[in-house]
Amino acid sequence: MHLVLIETAGNQQYIFASNRLRENVGASELTYRAGTEYVLQAVAAAGGPSLWSDDQEKVRAELLDADRNPPLADGQDGIEVVLAASGKAMLLASDAGRARSIISRVTRRALEEAPGLDVRGFVSDSFELGSHELHRVVQDAHRGLEGLRGMLPGPQERFLRLPVVEPCATSGLPASELVRVPNESSSEACSLVSYSKRRAAEEGLRRMRQAAGEHRLPYSADALEHELECDWLAVVHADGNGLGEVFLNFERYVRAAAGGDQQARNRAYIDTLRRFSLALDRCTEQAFCSALAKMVPTRKQRQASKNGAQPVLPILPLVLGGDDLTVLCDGEQALPFTHAFLQRFCELAAAREIQEVLSCGQPGARLTASAGVAIIKPHDPFFTAYDLAEALLRNAKRAKPAAAIDCHVVFDASGPDLNRVRRQLRVDGGRTVLTARPYVLGTADGRYANRRVADLEGWIQALRRDGGDGESIPRSVLHDLRHSLFLGHQQADARFKLLLPRHRALRSLAHGSEDSVSLFWSEAGDAPDALRYTGLLDALELAPFWRNG
Template identity: 25%
Template sequence: MQLVMIETNGNQNYIFSSPRLRENIGASAQLVRLKEWTDKALRDTGVRQAWAEFHEPKQQARPKPSPPRESTSPSRFSSLWVSRASGKVIFMVDTAEQAKSIIGHVTRTALAQAPGIDVSGVFIDMGEATHVDEALLRTLHSEASRYALERPPAGSRFSQIPFLARARDSALPAAPPLNTFLPNGLADEAKQDLITAYSLPSRVKRYEAYRARKALIERAVGTNPGLKEDRDEDRLVRDPTQLENKYKESKYKELQEQLKHDLMQTFLIDTDEDEGTVPDDYTDDVDTDTAADNADNSLRAIEEVFQDTEVVDREIEPDDLVNVTKLSKVAVIHIDGNGIGAIMRNLEVAKSCVDAEEFKSSIGCQPDDPDAVRRFILGVSTQLDAVVTSAFANAWFDIARWAQRDKHAQQLDFTVVPVVPVILGGDDVTVITSGDYAIPFATSFLKHFEKKTAADPLLKYLHGVDRGAASGDDQPEYTPGPMTAAAGVAVVRRNFPFHIAYDLAERLVEAAKRVGKAQVPAVSTLTYHVLFDTTVLDADEVLSAYKSFTTRPFLLSPASTGEGSGSAAQHLEWSEVCEQVDKFNGLTEEDEKSGEARFPRTRATRIRRFLSDAAQAQLREKTALRDELKKRAEDEWRSAKDALGKHVEAIGGTKALFDLLELSDLLPERYLAEQLSETSSRAPESASQQSEEAQA
């Protein structure tokens, strides 16, 4: 038997190789099609049927797994599958010829349907083994690493010699319109694309972008079984043009109807259009020019929100673009789970963390079953994918709800906050959204992610696998709890290159993970940076410039007071940060009678400037200047304390001002009010628990 792995490589580079949002959207959707391509290859080559005839009849005598087979259960898939992640699939076949055939089929499909994407495959002989174990998986990944050093890069297939024209926004050669060389022609490529010199990868990405958005959102709010866990919320239904009747009271009906309309506009789906996907045998029975124009206009609407777009072939009428409100600032959010890689590197330790009874009910076999490793990998990957998708859907709904109420409070026409999911798979999430709602989205996602993993019968045991592996304990015992993640938010000006913002967001996640994973148990963390100075683009230089006068990263929940909690004292809990922002806003508001603020923002800005200049002096090793600037900052703070006393102390010290000035602009009013309400409702519960502990 052969163990086969096919994976995509350089995903971020492929997505952000273009500065155009439409191409980012199309590229992200192409990356998640690896499972679809592999499924089709297994069917078309007959390997799937041959495997079923030879291997699966032997398993019919086994008792059926309990509970009944669900879409996230390992029992739903053929026994040849080992892992089905978004950018990597692992499976078994009987012969080396079959392995080569499948790899060739998938890579040729990728070349045809997603030119420019980097897909590679390797396989190893399993010897006498009939089931997958950790040793075989390590050997397979080693083979993949070795092969990666030998093969040519994906970009080398696009020759630019001798006389090819350079494509727009790309280092690749230009390609003619798609309808000139596809076998059956193509009638619905956007008119602007027809007359613009795009590369072949760009043309395909742009063509796929509209349907890609529809498919991605259907994945988030459609049939994904992870949404079945939301019994207490009932926010989402299969049809994304409708929302569950959550708010039945009359005062919420108008809100709900508006949300139905505006959420559809967020994802650019025509509410009068049939929600079914476009069939493969699509014909010209539909007016393709009209369909193409509608798709193009919808995508231009979302592009106009984030970027200035050039209109080459015609002017866009105002009615063509739905509720377009250009953003002053946008954000790239990157979220990465803690300890996910450790689970796959230490499968035996991870298996031993799970309660035996729940392992059997979730995976469909006992932990010591020879097939347990394969089923466990498949179960973890599918469950994690479902949880991430569900957390995204709920966070997106929260953002729309906060945004709409904020706009109503300001007596403005509601324009729904744009949320563009770029990567949504496994534990890896990248989203582009409005700068005003970026931090609320990140915190909402983290909370939903923790809640859903804590409720999952399998994932709730896997939050401490990395520590169990580090301790060398083969039989660790873990109390069920939530898995955690880190979020990095890079807020930039409109039209700022997304690939630079993404690199900054990645570095922010690294900083947040170091703090979160240092706690025992690990906690979810959040950090951000507002990048308006485009003269400094190196991420490390940007982040090191202010680390001495900030409390970032923030902790999503209180850290334990036990081992590893020392660094937590330097980082505030998010609910505490929200309280400080609210108090800071109150101090900086102008008095209705005098017209003056009790704590002028100009004073806060001066203190921040002194601290920033002191940090720069420190980097230049000008100690005397650094000390003088710090003294000025402390003098300003002392003057404020003398005037306002405990009111100023409530917002923290001078280190807090740097964060508060930015957060007061970044956190919307409705979101902040809801966070404060949650904090106040938890306070009596916490006091009651402390009283009970004291009595005990």
């Protein structure tokens, strides 16, 4: 038999190549179809099982059903679908000719319906489940696929500029036709790549609404900015922690449980990989649906719903699958939503289907996720916000294996360079850091002992009230404290001690003993090179964006 590996490459670049939300949603949908609909329909056309359905849950159930997706044994004729997920599929085929025909159908359809999407396929050498280690076959297939990509030109080579043609208004690629601008009477030049993404957007939104269950999502990609009237928008990018290492060494998570001969271990590998991947999909979707309960309609939507219609939530999923989540939402609700998503993801990941696999390879291991949240004004370029959210996610993952959130609010148009921004938040020659981000969920010790989401919530609530008579702390006082931070830790602590007796709510921001109260704490005690941190600036900046906190 042969292993068939089909994957898309450059997904983020393809999905976020334009600043038009409609194209982002459509590109995400086309990436999803390439690994699911295109593959499963090609399998059926090649004589394999017919498993495709518009209902995602039905597809998952049939993939797990041994009657609908029968296991393929050595010497047996047929096709078995191991994986069929967004942007990736893995199959077992009885002969190389049938395997190549599947790849041919998938790549040809991608060229026709999703031009610009990089889809490649690889067929392994012949092997037997009874005598070869399947994980090594999978590794060889991945290496072969990477080698194939290095030999072939990328999708950008399909759209040459000779003869000279007008550029697409959104992608810069050669335009192929004129299309009407939504809500306007004018037309604009549009490339075939952008046009295919726009056509797929409505189906993508339908699939996302299906995943949202009873919650009502926007019916168009333009509604979030123009119809829901959000003062701030946020890009939330979340991803599981350490899953790349799990898939890279997946045989460690199977062999101990399988035992038996080579064929039994390989069959356990196939079944475990399939169940684990589908469980991850469900985990992410269910966590997303659960976190939607934290979202509330905007004021305009609440007024529009007085006639009895269910209000639309100000959130638009762009990527939802595997352990990945990317959404665009109301910036003032992004942090509570993200917190709820990560909490629920960690809870669902502790379920038997996922936890049994992790415990087999690494006893006591827990699957967590981290997120980056970039909050911008609606007129700011979306693609820069996504780049910032990705940088924030990388920073949040420094706290793994703990789940963590890092966030940034873009108040100006100077360019959201995260490294530059964070360098500017260091004083006292770099010894004092005026931000404690990222913040971790749950309990924490060591480096993150004072950097929990619960700590941040407590500081925000303290700034919203005065512990004595319930009145809020005057803005002038908070401005004074903020200014003092940039003068160094000694000046900030001196000002803090003067204000503390009059505003007892500030005590929740205090660290140290009664005799040496301070706005700062050190992660390395009294060590000469210890850095000092404070959460005051984070609380001041993020308080308007934690309405449900």
